Amino acid sequence: MTAPSTTSGAPPRINKSIVRVASGQGFWGDWLEAPRRQVDGGDVDYLMLDYLAEVTMSILQKQKERDPNMGYARDFVGAIESVLPAVAKRGVRVIANAGGVNPPACAAAIRQVAHKHGVSDAIRIGVVTGDDLLPRLDELIASGHPLANMETGDALSAVRDRVLSANAYIGSTPIVEALGKGANIVITGRSTDTALTMAPLRYEFQWAADDWDRLAAGIIAGHIIECGAQCSGGNCLYDWQNIPDLANVGYPIVEGSPDGSFVIYKHPNTGGRISVPSVSEQLVYEMGDPHSYITPDVIADFTSIHLEQAGENRVRVFGIKGRPPTDSLKVSIAYRAGFKAVGTLVYSWPDALPKAELADRVLRERLDRLGLRFEHILTEFVGVSATHGPLAGEAHDPPEVQLRIGVRGPDKAAVERFTRELAPLVLNGPPSVTGFAGGRPKVEEIVAYWPALIDKRVVQTTVEVLT
Amino acid sequence: MKVRLLDIAHARSGDKGDTANVGVIALKPEWYSVLERYLTLDRVTHHFHGVITGPIERYELPNLRALNFLLHGALDGGGTLSLKTDAQGKVFSTAMLRLVLDVPDDEAKAAGLPGVTVWPSYQRSQRE
Numbered sequence: 001m002t003a004p005s006t007t008s009g010a011p012p013r014i015n016k017s018i019v020r021v022a023s024g025q026g027f028w029g030d031w032l033e034a035p036r037r038q039v040d041g042g043d044v045d046y047l048m049l050d051y052l053a054e055v056t057m058s059i060l061q062k063q064k065e066r067d068p069n070m071g072y073a074r075d076f077v078g079a080i081e082s083v084l085p086a087v088a089k090r091g092v093r094v095i096a097n098a099g100g101v102n103p104p105a106c107a108a109a110i111r112q113v114a115h116k117h118g119v120s121d122a123i124r125i126g127v128v129t130g131d132d133l134l135p136r137l138d139e140l141i142a143s144g145h146p147l148a149n150m151e152t153g154d155a156l157s158a159v160r161d162r163v164l165s166a167n168a169y170i171g172s173t174p175i176v177e178a179l180g181k182g183a184n185i186v187i188t189g190r191s192t193d194t195a196l197t198m199a200p201l202r203y204e205f206q207w208a209a210d211d212w213d214r215l216a217a218g219i220i221a222g223h224i225i226e227c228g229a230q231c232s233g234g235n236c237l238y239d240w241q242n243i244p245d246l247a248n249v250g251y252p253i254v255e256g257s258p259d260g261s262f263v264i265y266k267h268p269n270t271g272g273r274i275s276v277p278s279v280s281e282q283l284v285y286e287m288g289d290p291h292s293y294i295t296p297d298v299i300a301d302f303t304s305i306h307l308e309q310a311g312e313n314r315v316r317v318f319g320i321k322g323r324p325p326t327d328s329l330k331v332s333i334a335y336r337a338g339f340k341a342v343g344t345l346v347y348s349w350p351d352a353l354p355k356a357e358l359a360d361r362v363l364r365e366r367l368d369r370l371g372l373r374f375e376h377i378l379t380e381f382v383g384v385s386a387t388h389g390p391l392a393g394e395a396h397d398p399p400e401v402q403l404r405i406g407v408r409g410p411d412k413a414a415v416e417r418f419t420r421e422l423a424p425l426v427l428n429g430p431p432s433v434t435g436f437a438g439g440r441p442k443v444e445e446i447v448a449y450w451p452a453l454i455d456k457r458v459v460q461t462t463v464e465v466l467t
Numbered sequence: 468m469k470v471r472l473l474d475i476a477h478a479r480s481g482d483k484g485d486t487a488n489v490g491v492i493a494l495k496p497e498w499y500s501v502l503e504r505y506l507t508l509d510r511v512t513h514h515f516h517g518v519i520t521g522p523i524e525r526y527e528l529p530n531l532r533a534l535n536f537l538l539h540g541a542l543d544g545g546g547t548l549s550l551k552t553d554a555q556g557k558v559f560s561t562a563m564l565r566l567v568l569d570v571p572d573d574e575a576k577a578a579g580l581p582g583v584t585v586w587p588s589y590q591r592s593q594r595e
């Protein structure tokens with residue numbers, strides 16, 4: 001093992017043998033209690049909050065179009081409010097990709113909160129920008145960056161006029177820079193989820209930018225805790241009946257060491273369970289080729305990960321290998337892709353399934369006679385085959401079946417008309433039908449995801465620390 | 468001997484576009500070799516025939532006693548385009564666990580595998 005190199009220009013820091021990074025949010029919409037519980041339940045150094053999923057950026061972009069002061073994860077403001085004493089008085093630092101498509105506006109909102117609570121002097125907000133490629137899109141395409149869809153190979157020009165947002169996934173470097181400049185709340189836009197955890201480990205242990213094994217270890221630590229309680233007993237299939245006290249579930253914490261090994265644990269007196277099986281389940285979640293987990297900082301090899309139980313609710317992770325990253329960054333592009341609506345009706349015993357099947361046929365015939373054309377109509381029978389299809393086998397006269405029909409297409413009027421055809425079935429379709437209390441299905445505009453790659457060199461991030 | 472995957476493995480699934488991934492993890496470390504040998508690409512492809520529209524990829528992670536499968540064309544377009552209840556492939560994991568393996572008797576006994584003598588009623592190829 002080589003000794004960690006020193007980054008010049010950063011202020012002196014405590015030479016720590018252990019750094020604790022706590023996960024307080026696995027997605028926008030996760031448990032509001034979690035951030036406060038993570039800073040109050042025991043000592044932690046960093047609180048990591050992950051708010052962004054693939055489609056979140058486009059939702060935020062729509063909000064920003066309506067109001068230029070919006071476009072960030074508003075839950076973050078409440079989260080900061082709930083942990084403010086820990087940040088202002090106990091030195092816990094927060095790293096979050098809550099900035100969405102408007103990190104400066106997010107930072108302004110956080111400054112207001114700090115001011116309101118009289119702790120402005122104790123808060124230094126680091127703002128990372130530069131991931132937003134939307135204003136540069138035409139310039140980039142014109143200068144030879146086709147931003148082709150990674151799955152289909154199509155050039156972005158095919159949907160250019162419908163693009164809502166375009167953000168490069170950025171890595172740990174700007175976050176490390178913000179920490180070096182003394183920020184105790186770091187707000188980013190489209191950082192990778194894993195960089196939010198790796199950056200503080202890299203910063204505190206002064207890992208070099210080419211220390212591939214340790215950077216990979218930090219990324220894998222990030223992958224394990226980026227979905228919050230999903231590694232500490234939540235959504236855990238293994239022995240799920242005996243996982244204790246999920247009502248009081250403890251969110252995971254990384255206890256990192258300078259050599260890159262780390263322990264996943266949770267605060268005492270919390271529920272859930274951290275075990276080799278619970279961590280293994282999270283490791284395989286959303287996994288692609290395990291040899292190559294590509295990030296802007298490093299390529300991590302999941303086949304090098306070793307796990308061992310190191311006490312109750314403690315799993316040690318070690319042996320991780322990494323290698324240099326590619327010359328590209330992934331770009332998350334969102335574009336308008338038509339409209340959809342999904343409606344449901346419930347049919348009861350006896351013969352619930354044949355009744356629901358007849359209703360489906362009747363509805364489709366009516367749509368057909370109306371001349372409505374859709375890209376796609378999907379019928380599911382919830383309670384019979386919605387999730388496992390033919391693998392579920394025969395249904396044995398179930399007590400009820402939910403008929404669930406969805407349509408999508410470019411024609412909004414056709415989708416709207418579909419939503420009017422469901423309710424009449426209650427009176428003019430097969431019998432024993434109920435469950436229409438929710439009213440007409442909602443027509444939604446589809447914002448679809450367009451993954452692409454771009455040359456790293458054209459994406460420049462900027463770090464500003466507000467005092 | 469017929470061995471239900473449910474009895475020897477646990478699993479978690481997720482999505483990436485129109486692809487669902489299913490990670491299958493041996494319940495006991497010594498059962499990983501059974502997964503490695505009998506949970507083949509062919510076997511899984513047969514299992515999901517008619518359920519997904521694309522090919523399947525298979526990866527081995529002996530360090531985690533796990534296999535990872537990528538099921539392409541599994542999510543009706545995936546993400547926001549999908550009209551499916553399970554648009555993000557969250558429960559493909561349990562669909563995988565419906566699979567039943569054929570393991571030679573001597574090998575199954577040596578590994579202490581919990582076998583089933585009656586073919587599970589939910590297995591589609593043996594519908595009543």
